[in-house]
Amino acid sequence: MRRIALLLCVGLPVFAMAPAFAAEVSAAVAANFTKPAEEIAAAFTAKTGDTVTFSFGATGALYTQITQGAPFEVFLSADNKRPAQAVTDGLGVDGSVFTYAVGKVVLYSPALDLTDGAVVLSANQFQHLAIADPKTAPYGAAAMETIEKLGLTGALTPKLVTGENISQALQFIDSGNAELGFVALSQVIDKPALQVWRVPAEDYSPILQDAVLLKTGEANPAAAAFLLFLKSDEARAIMEKYGYEAGSGT
Amino acid sequence: MLSAGEIAQPVGLTLMLALIVTSLLLVIATPIGWWLCRSRAAWKEAVAAVVSLPLVLPPTVLGFYLLLAFGPNGPGGLVAPLWGARTLAFSFEGLVIASVIYSLPFMVQPLRNAFEAMGEEPLEVAATLGAGPWQSFFRIALPMARAGYLTGAVLTFAHTVGEFGVVLMIGGNIPGETKVLSIAIYDYVERLEWGNAHILAAGMVVFSFVVITAVMMIDRRVGRVVG
Numbered sequence: 523m524r525r526i527a528l529l530l531c532v533g534l535p536v537f538a539m540a541p542a543f544a545a546e547v548s549a550a551v552a553a554n555f556t557k558p559a560e561e562i563a564a565a566f567t568a569k570t571g572d573t574v575t576f577s578f579g580a581t582g583a584l585y586t587q588i589t590q591g592a593p594f595e596v597f598l599s600a601d602n603k604r605p606a607q608a609v610t611d612g613l614g615v616d617g618s619v620f621t622y623a624v625g626k627v628v629l630y631s632p633a634l635d636l637t638d639g640a641v642v643l644s645a646n647q648f649q650h651l652a653i654a655d656p657k658t659a660p661y662g663a664a665a666m667e668t669i670e671k672l673g674l675t676g677a678l679t680p681k682l683v684t685g686e687n688i689s690q691a692l693q694f695i696d697s698g699n700a701e702l703g704f705v706a707l708s709q710v711i712d713k714p715a716l717q718v719w720r721v722p723a724e725d726y727s728p729i730l731q732d733a734v735l736l737k738t739g740e741a742n743p744a745a746a747a748f749l750l751f752l753k754s755d756e757a758r759a760i761m762e763k764y765g766y767e768a769g770s771g772t
Numbered sequence: 773m774l775s776a777g778e779i780a781q782p783v784g785l786t787l788m789l790a791l792i793v794t795s796l797l798l799v800i801a802t803p804i805g806w807w808l809c810r811s812r813a814a815w816k817e818a819v820a821a822v823v824s825l826p827l828v829l830p831p832t833v834l835g836f837y838l839l840l841a842f843g844p845n846g847p848g849g850l851v852a853p854l855w856g857a858r859t860l861a862f863s864f865e866g867l868v869i870a871s872v873i874y875s876l877p878f879m880v881q882p883l884r885n886a887f888e889a890m891g892e893e894p895l896e897v898a899a900t901l902g903a904g905p906w907q908s909f910f911r912i913a914l915p916m917a918r919a920g921y922l923t924g925a926v927l928t929f930a931h932t933v934g935e936f937g938v939v940l941m942i943g944g945n946i947p948g949e950t951k952v953l954s955i956a957i958y959d960y961v962e963r964l965e966w967g968n969a970h971i972l973a974a975g976m977v978v979f980s981f982v983v984i985t986a987v988m989m990i991d992r993r994v995g996r997v998v999g
């Protein structure tokens with residue numbers, strides 16, 4: 523017992539002092555942005571010494587948590603609605619919203635030849651088409667928009683299986699349970715070209731991914747610094763490597 | 773606000789699932805519980821541990837393995853083609869299999885306990901009176917274990933109704949097929965449609981309260997009669 527008390531006396535001040543050397547940023551990040559976010563954070567840490575802790579999830583789920591007081595300081599959404607809503611709801615800092623990336627939707631299948639995905643979709647020779655939940659995940663909404671545009675809503679709706687977020691849609695495909703599905707280009711950027719069909723930009727509205735500084739992070743300079751870093755050339759290069767178009771930064 | 777159909781579909785699906793799973797487990801768990809009670813094999817407790825694993829494992833572990841097992845590259849890919857599918861995931865049948873595994877300990881445990889509480893004596897008496905093993909099982913053991921069966925059935929039913937993580941991972945959220953009550957509630961919460969979430973969630977709270985009260989009453993009343 524005495525030894526534990528001693529440990530606490532010696533140990534606690536060390537932990538308490540840590541923020542003086544390096545700050546920590548807590549960020550809620552849309553699942554599709556997982557890979558670039560981790561790489562950007564590594565670059566950010568290398569540069570500033572500050573670290574970023576991520577919570578990845580579906581944009582809708584993360585936003586629900588934020589409205590209920592989740593201790594996130596920065597929110598990288600997969601859409602441009604929720605960051606604006608965060609400001610309206612008094613949860614986000616006014617004027618801090620900007621587009622950090624523009625996402626691209628692809629049709630992906632490890633099994634089928636997707637040189638022309640539209641043809642594969644019309645041919646309809648499959649049992650399950652995976653998408654992210656169109657009501658909560660912007661990539662799911664973009665997938666539905668594409669299906670609509672191709673005039674296949676009636677034919678394909680019975681075959682849809684819905685992942686809770688875009689990562690789960692990919693799980694369904696990669697585990698072989700669904701033959702193909704709509705995911706983010708960033709998730710399958712390293713797959714062979716034959717397995718990935720890039721949906722033409724005119725088939726869906728651009729997926730503007732906005733970021734916002736949350737009120738909980740207003741007092742943490744590292745949170746603002748991380749958002750600023752997202753606009754840097756270094757961060758933009760990482761995003762482009764992962765299949766995003768870098769955002770306008772405004 | 774929710775229409776009657778929007779409530780009825782997930783509720784009906786969930787009750788159907790729970791009913792089928794409970795019926796199947798009544799049959800499946802009986803020999804397992806009986807064997808765990810009667811066997812003298814050294815590896816008996818290892819089997820008991822395997823049966824109990826779903827109690828301890830996070831649903832994500834089970835969901836992950838089932839997702840792989842159900843797919844075309846797992847055993848599911850061998851079974852599913854029998855009715856023209858390629859995977860057991862995203863189907864009601866798949867949910868039934870997953871739930872049977874997931875709820876197995878909730879049926880086996882009470883049965884094993886009930887058989888053990890009965891002791892050797894009644895069966896020995898039955899044997900001296902000339903009853904065969906089947907006869908003494910159906911006429912002595914089964915009625916004496918009725919509290920265990922009731923508890924097991926209620927717990928299994930309730931546990932299946934409350935299942936969430938596993939279904940989330942293998943269900944694919946298909947209305948009328950795999951979109952059970954817990955998933956429907958999660959959906960509404962995510963969409964910030966909290967009014968609808970409240971209706972279903974409050975129903976679940978009431979249901980769970982009734983179930984737990986029922987289990988306690990069964991334990992006290994039937995237990996007393998038998999014990």
